[in-house]
Amino acid sequence: xxxxxxxxxxxxxxxxxxQLDNRxxxxxxxxxxxxxxxxxxxxxxxxxxxxxxxxxxxAFSLLFGxxxxxxxFYRDLMFDFKSSPTKAWIPVIFTGISAxxxxxxxxxxxxxxxxVVSAPLVGAYPLVSIILAWIFIRxxxxxxxxxxxxxILVVIGITLVSVG
Numbered sequence: 008x009x010x011x012x013x014x015x016x017x018x019x020x021x022x023x024x025x026q027l028d029n030r031x032x033x034x035x036x037x038x039x040x041x042x043x044x045x046x047x048x049x050x051x052x053x054x055x056x057x058x059x060x061x062x063x064x065x066a067f068s069l070l071f072g073x074x075x076x077x078x079x080f081y082r083d084l085m086f087d088f089k090s091s092p093t094k095a096w097i098p099v100i101f102t103g104i105s106a107x108x109x110x111x112x113x114x115x116x117x118x119x120x121x122x123v124v125s126a127p128l129v130g131a132y133p134l135v136s137i138i139l140a141w142i143f144i145r146x147x148x149x150x151x152x153x154x155x156x157x158x159i160l161v162v163i164g165i166t167l168v169s170v171g
Contacts, residue, residue, distance in 0.1 A: 045126075051114055052122045061114035069107060127168040134158050 047068075055064050077084060109132070116125040137158050140148045 048117075048122060048126050052117045052125075055114045055117050061111055061118060064114050065107065065111040069110065124169050127165045131161065131165050134161060 051064060051068070055061050058064075109129075113125070113129045116129065119125075120128075137150060137154060141150045
């Protein structure tokens with residue numbers, strides 16, 4: 008009996024430890040993403056204001072980003088490419104098209120607006136994600152009252168930054 012309790016205790020500790028590790032990795036990844044987007048916004052504003060148009064900036068930023076991802080993750084990319092069914096690439100293609108549209112119009116907004124207005128408005132994309140998740144993937148992602156309250160706070164924040 009004691010042996011079963013020890014085994015169960017070890018199993019629970021391992022699961023909790025794995026979940027905490029994954030959570031911290033996720034938090035670190037999100038913060039690095041924010042750093043990348045934030046610094047990229049500053050450079051992009053300079054580029055589209057002083058050097059080239061939004062479409063050209065989009066094309067080259069996605070090209071060089073793609074080269075970097077390919078160079079860093081070549082093995083993973085080749086494994087996924089070989090092991091994924093063909094129909095799995097349809098949403099990947101859609102994601103690439105959506106991201107390209109998003110980046111292009113973000114760069115266009117930087118030409119027409121100050122960055123301190125454009126960036127928070129573009130930062131409203133989680134609201135779009137929440138709404139689309141609720142419509143299309145309810146079974147994969149849970150929308151809670153905390154999520155809805157957070158979304159409302161985001162809208163209030165965006166409004167304050169945009170009018171301020």
